[in-house]
Amino acid sequence: MNMRLNIFLLSVLPCLFFILAVGCKQESKFKHDITSGSLPWTHDKFDVADEKFTFAIFTDLTGGEREGIFKVAVEQLNLLRPEMIINVGDLIDGEYENLDELKGQWDSFDQRADRARAPIFYVGGNHDLTKEEMWHVWDQRYGERYYHFIYKNVLFLVLNSEDNSLERMQEIYDARARALERIKAEGMEIMEQTEYFNLPEQTAGNIGQEQSSYFQNVINENPNVLHTFLFMHKAPWRKEGEKNFAAIEAALSERPYTVFNGHVHAYEYEKRYGRDYIRLATTGGVQFPDRGRSADHVTLVTVDNEGVNIANLLMAGILDKTGHIPIGGDSLCFEQALCNHDY
Secondary structure, rough: OHHHHHHHHHHHHHHHHOOOOOOOOOOOOOOOOOOOOOOOOOOOOOOOOOOEEEEEEEEEEOOOOOOOOOHHHHHHHHOOOOOOEOOOOOOOOOOOOOOHHHHHHHHHHHHOOOOOOOEEOOOOOOHOOOOOOHHHHHHHHHHHOOOEEEEOEEEEEEOOOOOOHHHHHHHHHHHHHHHHHHHHHHHHHHHHOOOOHHHHHOOOOEEOOHHHHHHHHHHHHOOOOEEEEEEEEOOOOHOOOOOOHHHHHHHHOOOOOOEOOOOOOOOEEEEOOOEEEOOOOOOOOOHHHHEEEOOEEEEEEEEEEEEEEEEEEEHHHHHOOOHHHHHHHHHHOHHHHHHOOOO
């Protein structure tokens, strides 16, 4: 046996023998030159773990999109550096004369979304999926309208809350078109008088039986995940006598989970079955201060084996290193209820 191999074995064999008990000591990432006495820090238990990660959520940017807001949000998310980004639907306006115009709306969204450093996972809303042709365009561009994935042993469920029959979807789309004509002629104040605003689908989402079965199977096949997150545009549990989403909730009843939705353009937090159900406000969509806190924001969610932390960040307060909102965002209004006053 040559000398080089002997030296190598002498250096590694003690560690290999000892690793079964305590492992080889790793060099500390934290170094300092203080050897005795008091320390000028609280402790050295850094908030880091292999399973820890942070993802971001943005919410409704359409239903009267306000120009420039989402573009700024993407730049702010790049500053925050989440590992991934997800949303709760209404990514395009959805009103269109022909398919080329519809595809152009998706092109506009994609061009802005593609500037994000982290991957963006798509969730469909009523502005994205309220018509058969809109389903086809989504299916061609983005594939499944509901799906799941696992990241670092955390289960993500992306639901389609527009899971209605084709006939019903067309009825909803036609009612929306009539409402928009009235709003254009008479102003936003008549919105609540329109047929569209008073449809039951305005209050609650719909989950079909096939979709419900899919997610129940996914949940049953992944019993040991750290946490489960659900993302959808509308709240199906608001529907009287609803059973399909209730079956998903029942399948989750023995594990921790968190639900996010949008649609109303006003923030709301509630406890349901002891879990967090959070309705996000806007990331560029028209605002309705009379419905609750209606402000542009993004949400940061951090997960580790101890649980979940959720932080809502108002876009008006996410500044770059110069002390300004990125890409000229200082000139934008992120909360219209405040912009009507001089502060």
